[in-house]
Amino acid sequence: MKYDVVLIGSGFGSLTAAALLAKRGLQVCVLEQAKYPGGCATSYKRKGYWFETGATTLVGLDEGMPLRYLLDTTGIRVPLRQLEVPMQVHLPNGQVLTRYGNLEEWIAEAERVFGSHNQRPFWKHCYRISQQVWHTSLQQRSFPFSAPKDLLRAALRVRPGQLKLLPAAFRTMEEVLRKYGLLHNQLFVDFVNEQLLITAQNYLEEVNELFGATALCYTLYRNYYVPGGLINLVRPVEAYLTAAGSTIRYGQQAQRVERLPDGYRTTTNKGSFESRYLISGIPLNNTLKLFQDEKLQQRLEPYLMPSEQLNGAFTMGLVLKGEEPPKVLHHQVHIPEGLPVTGGKSIFISFSDPADVQRAPAGEMVASISTHVPNPGHLVLHDKAVLEEAILEALARQGLLMRENIRSLQSATPGAWIFWTHRAYGAVGGYPQYKHIKPWQMKDARLDHHGAYVCGDTVYPGQGIVGVCLSGIIAAEKLVQDHL
The missing domain is CATH 3.30.70 (Alpha-Beta Plaits)
Incomplete structure (x- = not known):
């Protein structure tokens, strides 16, 4: 059987793209090397207990955010329990900091622990940036640009507020803290660094303001617990694909991808699968090894991280x-x-x-x-x-x-x-944010500019379930725009 689309890996970026393409009536096949779907956003069972594989909490369901878009578009329903308090942080001085979900409560808590100096303007600024980033991310689904038509579509969707975000791509979070006179507050600097590490995979001198402000504010959006574990986030997507006539094949370790005159052949440890189009949802370092095309390897090489x-x-x-x-x-x-x-x-x-x-x-x-x-x-x-x-x-x-x-x-x-x-x-958590890599310099969804695409945590926009969900949305949209 020849599929419309084969997706390599069942991480949440792949599952997002698969669901959106299946909704359009395409025959989709997801190849997964493990026995559970979800990649780093799932659960595994051991001795009767369910443990989380990687991610443990869920955000992205507020209005205008990627996961909300996916569920609303497909009608998929996920069991959820909203957390009253997203998180607590145990600081080096023995204090326990509660990351409240309400902005005013959080600012009061930050002032209690770190002192009142400029905490309010700093957090209001970061929250405003994060809101603009999420609002823009779904409006500009042609970003990053890799074809002239991307620029045209972006121009048609541009809004004044989007342009105001541009300078934040050139500032680091270190510069933002300096602007608000907070770099001398070592307790606060340590807090920011360790928070950025779990959300942006790097520290304030490397993370730009766009990603940094958004990463620091994830607790100010609704955070959810998934009863039964994150396996119950991905199982409904699997069920949706099955109901649409598509499938996830487990135990399929991708070994090689060949470009054919009319599509692609993906060879696994158990067989081969032909498709008109292909989406790789595995890291770029792994994706590169699947292709024997020297030109493609040369094109991908600059995006790889050692x-x-x-x-x-x-x-x-x-x-x-x-x-x-x-x-x-x-x-x-x-x-x-x-x-x-x-x-x-x-x-x-x-x-x-x-x-x-x-x-x-x-x-x-x-x-x-x-x-x-x-x-x-x-x-x-x-x-x-x-x-x-x-x-x-x-x-x-x-x-x-x-x-x-x-x-x-x-x-x-x-x-x-x-x-x-x-x-x-x-490596887990995706590619870290680095100041020399601006958002538009990250790998976009087009892999070979023929019919192969890529999504996941090593391409734009990067880390977390909500980030890879957006990458899957963009990969599906670019495939549709290019070929359908």
Whole structure:
């Protein structure tokens, strides 16, 4: 059978593009090497418990945001519970900072912890930028431009407010903090850096204002918990595809893509699939290895990032029994002295909802823990126990868990990420933001300017479920504009 579109990988960018193309009546086939859909935005089952693979919280459902657009366009329904408080941050000085979802409450909290000097104007500025960014992102679905028709479509959709965003692409978050006189506030600088690391994969001297302000404000939009885990975000998309006559084929590890006179042939470990069009939803480093076309490889080479510029993760999954249910499910803990081996300065922990018996039986919870690993292709973790011990000690010190309540523990290094996901270097979180790479210099959705496209967290706009959802929207739209 020859499909209209074959998509490589079932990350949320691929699933978004697949759903939008299936809605248009195209026969879509998604090839996934694992046994679950969703890539880094899903869950996996171990010994009867459901753990999150990567992402643990969901945003992007407010009006004018990408995930809202996908669900409204397709009619897909996802089980959701809005979080009253998105997150708490445990700072180096022992204070606990609550990231309230309401802007005024959050500003009051920031002033309480960091002092009143310019917190209000700084956060109002960042929130205004973030609103403009999200509003513009769906209006300008031809961005980044890679063909003359993109410019024409962008010109037809341009609004005065969009042009006002342009200077923010040239300013770093370090410059923004300097403007508001906040660089001398070390506690605040450390907070901003560790928050940016989990949302933009880099620090304030590298992240531009457009992405940085948006990343810092994600808790000021509605944050959701998905009962049963993020597997229940992607399963409804899978069901939608099946109902539309399309399919996801599991256990299919893509090995090679060949361009044919009338389309593409994708060869996997189990067979080959022909299609008129192709979308790669796997990282650019992996995508490049699938193609033997030298011109395409030369075109992609400038967009690739080596291990030295990427982040991996050390992750842990816990089963807790008899633990006091937390009032807030998501926490970031700062480690000023740094963790052993990795040097990481923060830990992120997410608990399952105590009432969520899909993920753990009544009276038990699961917890997903992660910390960044720089240069994951070269930093080898020989002794996981040392890092496990340091993380558990830090969490217990903050009162986030009692070690005697740990029923089971598992951990994984970037090497395990390579084994599970096949992502180059075991890198997670997408390509970090760098100041020398402006948004329009990021890889756009067109892969070869024939019939192949790309989406995911290593192309525009980058990180997070909401970001890859937007990349899938753009890939689908450009394919339709180019060929249908």
